[in-house]
Amino acid sequence: MNRLVVIGNGMAGHRLVRALRDRDPAGSWRVDVLAEEPHPAYDRVALTSYVDDWDFDRLVLDPVDLASVHLGDPVRTIDRAAHTVTTASGAVYGYDALVLATGSYPFVPPIPGHDLPGCHVYRTIDDLDGIRAAAGRIGVGRRSALVVGGGLLGLEAAKALRDLGLSPHVVEMAPRLMPLQVDEGGGGLLRRLIAELDVTVHTGASTQAIAEERGRLLATLSNGTELDVDLVVFSAGVRPRDELARSTGLAVGERGGVVVDGGCRTSDPSVYAVGECACVDGRVYGLVAPGYAMAEVVADRLLGGSAAFPGADTSTKLKLLGVDVASFGDAHAATEGALEVVFHDAVAGSYKKVVVSDDARTLLGGVLVGDASAYPTLRALVGAEVPGDPAALIAPAGSGGAVGIAALPPSAQVCSCNAVTRGAIDEAIGAGCADVACVKKCTTAGTGCGSCLPALKQLLAVAGVAQSTALCEHFGQRRVDLFEILRATGIRTFSELIERHGTGRGCDICKPAVASMLASLGAGHVLDGEQAALQDTNDHFLANIQRNGTYSVVPRIPGGEITPAKLLVIAEVARDFGLYTKITGGQRIDLFGATVDQLPLIWRRLVDAGFESGHAYGKALRTVKSCVGTTWCRYGVQDSVGMAVELELRYRGLRSPHKVKAAVSGCARECAEARSKDFGVIATETGWNLYVGGNGGFTPRHAELLVSDVDSAMLVRLIDRFLMFYVRTADRLQRTAAWIEAMDGGIDRLREVIVDDSLGICAELEAAMELHVESYADEWSGVLEDPAKLARFRSFVNAPGVPDPTVSFREERGQRVPVSLGMPGGGR
Ligand SMILES: Cc1cc2nc3c(=O)[nH]c(=O)nc-3n(C[C@H](O)[C@H](O)[C@H](O)COP(=O)(O)OP(=O)(O)OC[C@H]3O[C@@H](n4cnc5c(N)ncnc54)[C@H](O)[C@@H]3O)c2cc1C
Numbered sequence: 001m002n003r004l005v006v007i008g009n010g011m012a013g014h015r016l017v018r019a020l021r022d023r024d025p026a027g028s029w030r031v032d033v034l035a036e037e038p039h040p041a042y043d044r045v046a047l048t049s050y051v052d053d054w055d056f057d058r059l060v061l062d063p064v065d066l067a068s069v070h071l072g073d074p075v076r077t078i079d080r081a082a083h084t085v086t087t088a089s090g091a092v093y094g095y096d097a098l099v100l101a102t103g104s105y106p107f108v109p110p111i112p113g114h115d116l117p118g119c120h121v122y123r124t125i126d127d128l129d130g131i132r133a134a135a136g137r138i139g140v141g142r143r144s145a146l147v148v149g150g151g152l153l154g155l156e157a158a159k160a161l162r163d164l165g166l167s168p169h170v171v172e173m174a175p176r177l178m179p180l181q182v183d184e185g186g187g188g189l190l191r192r193l194i195a196e197l198d199v200t201v202h203t204g205a206s207t208q209a210i211a212e213e214r215g216r217l218l219a220t221l222s223n224g225t226e227l228d229v230d231l232v233v234f235s236a237g238v239r240p241r242d243e244l245a246r247s248t249g250l251a252v253g254e255r256g257g258v259v260v261d262g263g264c265r266t267s268d269p270s271v272y273a274v275g276e277c278a279c280v281d282g283r284v285y286g287l288v289a290p291g292y293a294m295a296e297v298v299a300d301r302l303l304g305g306s307a308a309f310p311g312a313d314t315s316t317k318l319k320l321l322g323v324d325v326a327s328f329g330d331a332h333a334a335t336e337g338a339l340e341v342v343f344h345d346a347v348a349g350s351y352k353k354v355v356v357s358d359d360a361r362t363l364l365g366g367v368l369v370g371d372a373s374a375y376p377t378l379r380a381l382v383g384a385e386v387p388g389d390p391a392a393l394i395a396p397a398g399s400g401g402a403v404g405i406a407a408l409p410p411s412a413q414v415c416s417c418n419a420v421t422r423g424a425i426d427e428a429i430g431a432g433c434a435d436v437a438c439v440k441k442c443t444t445a446g447t448g449c450g451s452c453l454p455a456l457k458q459l460l461a462v463a464g465v466a467q468s469t470a471l472c473e474h475f476g477q478r479r480v481d482l483f484e485i486l487r488a489t490g491i492r493t494f495s496e497l498i499e500r501h502g503t504g505r506g507c508d509i510c511k512p513a514v515a516s517m518l519a520s521l522g523a524g525h526v527l528d529g530e531q532a533a534l535q536d537t538n539d540h541f542l543a544n545i546q547r548n549g550t551y552s553v554v555p556r557i558p559g560g561e562i563t564p565a566k567l568l569v570i571a572e573v574a575r576d577f578g579l580y581t582k583i584t585g586g587q588r589i590d591l592f593g594a595t596v597d598q599l600p601l602i603w604r605r606l607v608d609a610g611f612e613s614g615h616a617y618g619k620a621l622r623t624v625k626s627c628v629g630t631t632w633c634r635y636g637v638q639d640s641v642g643m644a645v646e647l648e649l650r651y652r653g654l655r656s657p658h659k660v661k662a663a664v665s666g667c668a669r670e671c672a673e674a675r676s677k678d679f680g681v682i683a684t685e686t687g688w689n690l691y692v693g694g695n696g697g698f699t700p701r702h703a704e705l706l707v708s709d710v711d712s713a714m715l716v717r718l719i720d721r722f723l724m725f726y727v728r729t730a731d732r733l734q735r736t737a738a739w740i741e742a743m744d745g746g747i748d749r750l751r752e753v754i755v756d757d758s759l760g761i762c763a764e765l766e767a768a769m770e771l772h773v774e775s776y777a778d779e780w781s782g783v784l785e786d787p788a789k790l791a792r793f794r795s796f797v798n799a800p801g802v803p804d805p806t807v808s809f810r811e812e813r814g815q816r817v818p819v820s821l822g823m824p825g826g827g828r
Pocket of ligand 1: 007034047074075124156
């Protein structure tokens with residue numbers, strides 16, 4: 001049997017072994033994989049997600065039974081004459097064919113201090129464990145970090161550091177972030193969006209030196225800026241690991257990398273190189289897709305084939321700190337005569353550019369920042385004829401001009417990681433694939449970086465296959481089914497739910513959705529145990545993150561009614577913490593500009609004065625607005641304030657699929673604008689009219705009349721049923737308006753269920769609401785009373801009043817506002 005030795009158990013090495021097994025299940029090669037890292041092969045592309053749960057198993061790639069993998073024992077020498085390699089432990093392996101799959105190492109600029117303790121790189125699981133341990137050792141006070149390099153990996157590192165509770169600075173030598181992928185216009189917007197997320201960006205500057213000072217690191221930038229940080233992560237590019245090739249006399253490229261031909265063969269015919277260590281046509285690729293393509297080529301060659309490396313797509317799409325960035329094809333319009341079409345909506349935070357040939361007929365590439373939903377279609381269209389006006393390619397969705405996925409020709413490559421075309425996907429769908437999971441399995445599309453998954457969904461829809469109602473790829477169930485599972489089984493943790501009823505480890509869709517359901521089911525404080533890790537950013541800190549990375553605080557003011565004494569407390573807190581103060585559209589007072597460390601201090605003052613959280617951060621009941629009603633108004637026919645206060649106190653803290661707003665008007669003049677709310681109550685001479693399903697968010701809707709002239713007790717029971725039915729059966733992020741619209745029979749059906757009790761569930765819905773009312777507890781107090789939860793904020797508590805160097809303010813109309821940015825709108 002032939003002997004194959006693969007040096008390197010990274011993504012390309014692993015792919016090679018898998019490809020060999022797939023093509024040759026009988027196994028005509030005996031394979032030894034020699035690995036430097038002590039861990040099984042893992043998904044390096046998803047490395048940053050390790051910070052979410054520190055669960056390595058989630059990243060492990062499927063083991064391939066064909067190979068013997070030897071972990072933690074790097075190869076030290078290759079003897080090409082003897083056809084052997086020797087590892088650090090002294091083990092010797094003979095080979096008939098040898099594959100170098102040694103990847104890259106992070107480049108660390110040789111600046112003074114680059115090797116001080118506290119300086120890290122960002123490439124492996126061990127690197128992340130090291131960064132985590134270092135972050136854990138940082139004492140109380142302001143915690144910050146420096147990332148050297150503002151490319152793709154630098155921004156990923158910044159995200160990881162932020163998730164570890166550090167405020168990152170990113171220093172990039174080029175005039176913009178991600179200079180390789182993004183053009184000037186996109187870079188400008190990217191910088192703005194990233195800076196809004198507590199990441200301080202320094203472009204056009206390099207790090208000149210790092211020095212140790214009183215246990216911290218002082219970095220000096222070329223523009224004279226000095227940054228006092230706790231740790232430094234170098235992410236200044238990678239270099240191919242070609243040291244073994246050099247020492248054994250194989251040809252290497254001018255700028256490094258093992259030189260290979262189209263068959264991925266090095267200057268020695270029995271030695272191949274794949275992945276980031278290989279140099280094809282003078283080029284080294286730093287992405288996984290080209291490495292996979294090389295691995296396929298070598299597998300084919302080892303079995304006697306003549307496959308050749310087809311060149312590679314260097315398109316990239318990622319969500320950095322929640323900001324979409326994509327770049328594909330000739331993003332910088334380097335092709336002679338190339339024309340650019342740009343659509344930039346600074347208000348919506350979206351930049352889109354397509355590059356077309358000089359006759360405007362062929363799509364060459366593009367850049368998307370802020371909204372990259374068009375990426376799968378556009379990337380697949382690169383090289384194809386533009387179907388119509390190029391501007392239509394980036395026309396806003398819903399404008400009627402946008403080009404959809406249906407325009408892709410069969411030859412268009414939808415998944416660039418695995419080179420899967422639209423034709424192949426259509427074929428799989430034609431053969432019976434009815435969901436994304438099946439398409440993934442049959443075609444391997446979507447199993448790499450995952451950026452084409454939305455395209456797979458769209459192609460299923462184009463082919464007329466009913467859209468899956470699955471919550472996400474980890475749960476095949478609808479939200480309503482998961483709610484029922486939680487209710488029936490009593491499961492109260494995400495990990496148990498996914499283990500018993502889902503797959504994988506979860507994502508940004510299912511984690512907050514399950515967190516919301518658990519909260520509705522009374523699973524305790526939203527920051528209890530593993531629940532904390534499931535929450536969206538706002539819920540994570542029980543406050544709303546704002547454009548400049550500070551938070552806003554909204555105490556509950558039920559019905560908009562407040563005593564002068566409480567008003568004074570709010571005024572004093574705002575004054576003492578220098579908070580911008582605004583009356584919201586929902587009749588309460590929003591205090592903007594608080595840093596994370598200030599939140600518990602502010603809550604303490606407010607809670608002591610009798611305030612509680614207004615849940616302005618949560619998908620929960622926000623406000624019940626009111627007019628003054630019979631108490632003061634000459635026209636009022638009922639006590640609208642009293643009713644609003646009662647309803648707001650009853651439903652406060654109720655977690656729901658989307659935020660819920662309500663209002664009570666004391667007469668038909670409707671001063672509280674109740675019909676624009678999720679539920680609105682309007683007083684009549686004999687009782688109350690109840691309207692439901694208003695608001696609608698992006699698509700404004702008036703609420704529709706559900707019942708008229710009911711008394712107060714009945715009104716409350718009906719709202720109990722309405723809200724509980726909504727919480728249980730609506731989809732994730734579905735507003736009440738859309739929920740009723742989607743209901744077969746609309747408002748009439750809703751009336752049958754919650755007024756006429758056609759399903760016999762009203763008593764149960766009321767009982768569930770009663771349970772919510774009884775178990776309600778203020779979330780701010782929950783943190784203040786629990787040292788474990790408080791620890792989340794404690795690292796900052798020792799430094800109250802210390803100005804945050806990453807946040808700057810200016811004065812506007814007598815108040816502090818963030819520099820150069822207006823405050824976001826939206827009623828709270
Ligand atoms: C944080 C991060 C995010 C990324 N995001 C993306 C992305 O979004 N899209 C994308 O396309 N790419 C991304 N990449 C790049 C992608 O991970 C690499 O392109 C891919 O891992 C390259 O595969 P490889 O096998 O060539 O190298 P690697 O995966 O690095 O594997 C090489 C292996 O060889 C081992 N090795 C080296 N020398 C020896 C020796 N002498 N003996 C034994 N073993 C040895 C190394 O320890 C390593 O385990 C990202 C990388 C990182 C770090």
